[in-house]
Amino acid sequence: MKNKALQEQRIRGYFIEATKEILKSEGLKSVSVRNIAEKAGYSFATLYNYFKDAKDLVFLCVQDFQEECNVYVTTRTAKAARGEKKLRAILLAWLEYFVQYPGIFELFFMEKLSDLNKQPDTAPMITGFLDKLCEGEWKYLIAHKTVSSAVAANKKAALLYGLSGLLLLYINRQTPSGYPAFLKAANTFIDSQLKEITT
Amino acid sequence: MKNKALQEQRIRGYFIEATKEILKSEGLKSVSVRNIAEKAGYSFATLYNYFKDAKDLVFLCVQDFQEECNVYVTTRTAKAARGEKKLRAILLAWLEYFVQYPGIFELFFMEKLSDLNKQPDTAPMITGFLDKLCEGEWKYLIAHKTVSSAVAANKKAALLYGLSGLLLLYINRQTPSGYPAFLKAANTFIDSQLKEITT
DNA sequence: TTTGAAATTTGAACAGTGTTCATTATTTTT
DNA sequence: AAAAATAATGAACACTGTTCAAATTTCAAA
Numbered sequence: 001m002k003n004k005a006l007q008e009q010r011i012r013g014y015f016i017e018a019t020k021e022i023l024k025s026e027g028l029k030s031v032s033v034r035n036i037a038e039k040a041g042y043s044f045a046t047l048y049n050y051f052k053d054a055k056d057l058v059f060l061c062v063q064d065f066q067e068e069c070n071v072y073v074t075t076r077t078a079k080a081a082r083g084e085k086k087l088r089a090i091l092l093a094w095l096e097y098f099v100q101y102p103g104i105f106e107l108f109f110m111e112k113l114s115d116l117n118k119q120p121d122t123a124p125m126i127t128g129f130l131d132k133l134c135e136g137e138w139k140y141l142i143a144h145k146t147v148s149s150a151v152a153a154n155k156k157a158a159l160l161y162g163l164s165g166l167l168l169l170y171i172n173r174q175t176p177s178g179y180p181a182f183l184k185a186a187n188t189f190i191d192s193q194l195k196e197i198t199t
Numbered sequence: 200m201k202n203k204a205l206q207e208q209r210i211r212g213y214f215i216e217a218t219k220e221i222l223k224s225e226g227l228k229s230v231s232v233r234n235i236a237e238k239a240g241y242s243f244a245t246l247y248n249y250f251k252d253a254k255d256l257v258f259l260c261v262q263d264f265q266e267e268c269n270v271y272v273t274t275r276t277a278k279a280a281r282g283e284k285k286l287r288a289i290l291l292a293w294l295e296y297f298v299q300y301p302g303i304f305e306l307f308f309m310e311k312l313s314d315l316n317k318q319p320d321t322a323p324m325i326t327g328f329l330d331k332l333c334e335g336e337w338k339y340l341i342a343h344k345t346v347s348s349a350v351a352a353n354k355k356a357a358l359l360y361g362l363s364g365l366l367l368l369y370i371n372r373q374t375p376s377g378y379p380a381f382l383k384a385a386n387t388f389i390d391s392q393l394k395e396i397t398t
Numbered sequence: 399t400t401t402g403a404a405a406t407t408t409g410a411a412c413a414g415t416g417t418t419c420a421t422t423a424t425t426t427t428t
Numbered sequence: 429a430a431a432a433a434t435a436a437t438g439a440a441c442a443c444t445g446t447t448c449a450a451a452t453t454t455c456a457a458a
Contacts, residue, residue: 029311033445043408048446109367110309112228127374154391158361161388165364168308175326189360192353203434232416242437247417 012050014040019054020061027103028111031058055114058107059122065104066129069097073133083146084197087137088190094130095163095186099179102171109164130160146197155193162189211249213239218253219260226302227310230257254313257306258321264303265328268296272332282345283396286336287389293329294362294385298378301370308363329359345396354392361388 018039022031033054037044051057073093080086098105108126138152147155166186169175176185217238221230232253236243250256275295276288297304307325337355341348365385368374375384 032443034443044445045408045447046406049406053445109371112371123372123374127368127372154387157384158388158391161364161368161384162357162361163364164367165360165362168363168367169326169360172308172311173322173326175322185356185360188353189357192357231414233414243416244418244437245435248435252416 008050011042014042015047015050015057016060016064019057020064023058023061023065023103023107024101025103028058028106053114055111058111059113062107062122062126063120065101065107066125069094069104069129070133072097082140083137083144084141084194087134087141088194090133090137091130091159091163091190092183092186094133095167098167099170099182105167105171109168127160130163131156134159141197151196155197158193159190162193207249210241213241214246214249214256215259215263218256219263222257222260222264222302222306223300224302227257227305252313254310257310258312261306261321261325264300264306265324268293268303268328269332271296281339282336282343283340283393286333286340287393289332289336290329290358290362290389291382291385293332294366297366298369298381304366304370308367326359329362330355333358340396350395354396357392358389361392 015036018036019031021039022035031054033047034044036054036057037047040047047054047057051060073090076093076096077086077089080089098108108129113123134156138147138156141147142149142152163186166182166189170182170185176182214235217235218230220238221234230253232246233243235253235256236246239246246253246256250259272289272292275292276285279285279288297307307328312322333355337346337351340346341351346354362385365381365388369381369384375381
């Protein structure tokens with residue numbers, strides 16, 4: 001009887017959906033066992049029948065948000081010219097997504113991982129996500145001899161560090177202050193990292 | 200009668216010292232009103248006679264930790280040759296300090312600021328701190344015409360973003376995994392940012 | 399359909415948080 | 429020494445997470 005498994009998966013889905021809603025609207029601070037359960041339509045105690053704890057649940061949202069971000073970025077960069085132009089567009093769209101949903105940035109980069117975390121190793125999934133989004137363009141640039149793969153590796157890392165840090169400071173420390181200043185800083189940083197690539 | 204003010208300042212100091220101890224050893228997660236008060240030798244309720252709340256208290260530690268970090272960096276970079284060499288040493292020592300005290304990194308970069316925060320604007324104090332540490336060397340490099348002040352401004356920002364992001368990923372997401380890999384990543388990033396400066 | 403066992407859902411209970419405030423204790427002034 | 433001002437405190441309340449025995453529901457067998 002697979003009905004059992006199906007129903008169980010559905011209920012898990014209700015909890016995950018509730019958690020995602022809270023994360024996107026109120027942010028991580030409002031994620032509580034009782035909060036999630038109420039939105040899911042169950043008692044808080046029921047959550048423990050399906051998940052180890054709320055932290056477990058929260059990290060199960062990462063995949064869904066990455067897919068959402070992937071769609072966000074892909075649709076917004078579809079018409080950009082391949083190569084450097086599109087790479088820049090992807091980076092900016094990635095930033096935009098987290099500025100729009102700071103709670104998701106919190107989850108991805110700030111929430112402490114539980115000691116023995118999920119089966120799909122969450123940390124590499126998160127840190128590798130930007131690379132995955134940019135993968136195609138880097139391959140394109142390397143194939144067209146615009147950059148060597150060694151230089152590309154360095155630039156990938158520099159962009160990940162720099163843009164994560166920029167988001168961290170903007171979201172948590174209001175630096176730069178105001179979205180226009182943030183965008184300017186982002187563009188300046190990306191310019192400086194990609195300047196040797198400009199054909 | 201200024202005895203009153205002196206004694207009051209002393210008691211505030213006990214609370215601040217207790218908070219600093221907890222932050223350095225157990226980290227932000229262990230900072231609680233009752234925890235701090237016990238270490239300070241007072242009841243938890245007394246804390247509210249001297250501070251708005253524990254968050255207030257926690258951000259009052261920032262200045263002290265910055266001074267400590269300043270000493271840490273200064274002593275470790277005293278004998279470096281002025282200019283690019285010393286700049287690199289400062290950046291690495293700054294990273295080292297936060298790797299050694301991840302709880303302080305948490306406080307500086309991850310803890311949410313209370314809505315109406317301190318009189319000394321905490322956010323700019325934190326985001327401007329690395330620049331302050333490097334100020335002398337950038338001035339030196341600019342004076343010796345190694346870089347223009349415009350380029351220097353860009354590089355300062357890029358280093359702040361990149362190194363903050365690197366720390367964030369290393370401390371929270373084990374990426375890179377292991378201190379040697381972290382150091383390698385840090386050096387590679389710094390190299391790429393300073394490469395045009397090398398004389 | 400009724401019964402009974404297995405599975406699921408649940409709220410009570412406990413130990414932790416932060417915060418307020420009336421009561422107690424101390425210090426200072428008279 | 430008595431009175432007034434000041435400071436310290438614990439009880440109380442509303443939240444957290446978590447466990448577990450009890451209540452409820454499900455469902456196959458009679």
